[in-house]
Amino acid sequence: MTITIIGILMIGFLITSVVFYSKMTNAEGKVLNLTDTYKEIVKPSEREADNVRIALQAARAEGKSLVDFLMTNNRALMELASGNPDLTIDQLRNRVAELAGVEGESMTQTITRLNTLVSTRESELASMRERFDRLQADVDAEMQRIATIEGGIKKTVDEADSRVKDYGRGVDELRTRVEGFETRIQRQVDSDRARYEQEIRDKENRIAELNQQILVLQDQVRRLRGESVHNRVTPMDEFALVDGEVAAVEPAGDVAVITIGRRDKLVIGMTFSVYGSASEIRPADGSQNYRPGKAVIEVISMDDSSARCRVVRSSRGNPVIAGDVIANPVYDPHKTYNFVVFGDFDVNRDGVATPYERDALVAVIERWGGKVIDDITGDLDFVVLGRRPTNPLQPAPNAPRSVYDEYLRLKRQVDRYHELFEEAQASSIPVLNENRLRTLIGEFPR
Incomplete structure (x- = not known):
């Protein structure tokens, strides 16, 4: 058991x-x-270290574990250093190196170095501010000096402006006096010019009257002496304008043979108007415009008593035939006709009458045996007048002298044109304009 x-x-x-x-x-x-x-x-060997023991005591005092205490302090430190509590120490170290520009330098060293640099810069800034204050004082002094100079300049300019205004008033007064003087002089010149022009007109009228009286007296003297009027050519003297006849016409009809030649003082290039009879060379319908001939011929060759002529223009149905008469009022084999040629003419038919073409017409008349004179005399045969000039406009009273001179020149041309026409009419001297002369001659040579 x-x-x-x-x-x-x-x-x-x-x-x-x-x-x-x-x-x-x-x-x-x-x-x-x-x-x-x-x-x-924490290792056992580290537990006895002073800093660990101090940290452990601080953690116990706060009722925290050592790890919690250290982690809390680490986050607070990161927050203080970088503003990010989750930053690691390596990240913080890299950031400090980037900011400081130097690796291996602690934050305290960096802060100390930067503080030293800031102190240096502040010292330099203070020095620069001191220099700036001195420069500002210099600038203020310079500005004050410039203001003083500107004040002096303004005063000088104001004085100069005042003097200029005084000069301007003096110039205005002088200009007013000069303009008044010019006005008086211009008024006197206008008065003298008007008086002078009136005197010229009176004298020209008197000369025209005396010339008319002379022409009348010369005509009376010729009549008393029994001089025949057949020596003078009038618009009715159609037989006096006949220079020859057409002796024959070549079969082609473009060349005619006339009865005058070299012994009759004929000139190569001379033109004649062709008429059926001498009775056709008379003004048409009682006017002073002669009837144009039925053809125009131009002398192309000649011998002593005849000449061959080219038919320049002819009438359809009325050809040049033997027995037709030819006429050119400039040409006469037995006498020299005297002409007065005045005005501007359009010989080349370009629609512009010029005084130069008057010279060309004079050259034609003289080449064909005529004589050009300046004034109406007792033996003048024809007056040839160019385009009728128009009365120029009266210039303004203050117009330049050149304008007034041109006005007087044009006015004298108008007066001379009418004077020649009236004297020729009074003396029964035939007056031919450019068209009438062209009709009788046939054509101006080109």
Whole structure:
């Protein structure tokens, strides 16, 4: 019985021992695990370090674990250093290196260095401010000096302006006096010019009257002396205008032979109007315009008593035939006709009458045996007048002298034109304008 109990107790002890051993083994394993974990957090050798002991005491004082205390302080430090509590130490170190521009320098060193640099810059800034204040003082002094100079200049300019205004008033007064003097002089000149022009007109009128009286007296003298009027050519003297006849016409009809030649003072290039008879050479319908001939011929060759002429123009149905008469008022083999040629002419038929073409007409008349004189005399045969001039406009009183001179020149031309026409009419001298002369001659040579 006892042995059984002892056996049971032994078995129970054995089982208990096995259980406790198993639990102890588990506990030891846990202790080993905790020891390893503890070593990961803090090694036994580090536990006795002063800073660890101080940190542990501070953590206990705050009721925190050492890790929580350290993590909290680390986040606070990162927040203070960079403003980001989650920043790692390497990230903080890199950022400090970027900001400082130097690797391996602590934040305290960087801050100290930057403070030193700031102090230096502040010292330099203070020095620059001092220099600026001195320069500002110099500028203020210079501005004051410039203001003083400007004040002096303004005063000088004002005085000069005052003198200029005085000069201007003097100039205006002088201009007014000069303009008044010019006005008086111009008025006197206008008065003298008007008086002079009136005197010229009176004298020209008187000369015209005297010339008219002379012509009348000369005509009376000729009549008293019994001089025949057949020596004078009038518009009705058609036979006096006949210079020759057409002797023959070549078969082609474009060349005619006339009865005058070299001994009759004929000139190569001279033109004649061709009429059927002498009675056709008279003004048409009682007017002073001569009838045009039925043809115009031009001398192209000649011998002593005849000449060959080219038919320049002819009338359709009225050809040149033998027995026709020819006329050119400029040409006469037995006498020299006297002409007065005045005015502007359009010899080349370009629509513009000019004084130069008057010279060309004079050259034609003289080449064909006529004589051009300036005034109407007792032996004048024809008056040839150009385009009728128009009265010029009276210039303004203050017009330049050149304008007034041109006006007087044109006015004298108008007066001379009418004077010649009236004197010729009074003396029964034929008056030919350019068209009448062209009709009688046939055509002006080009």
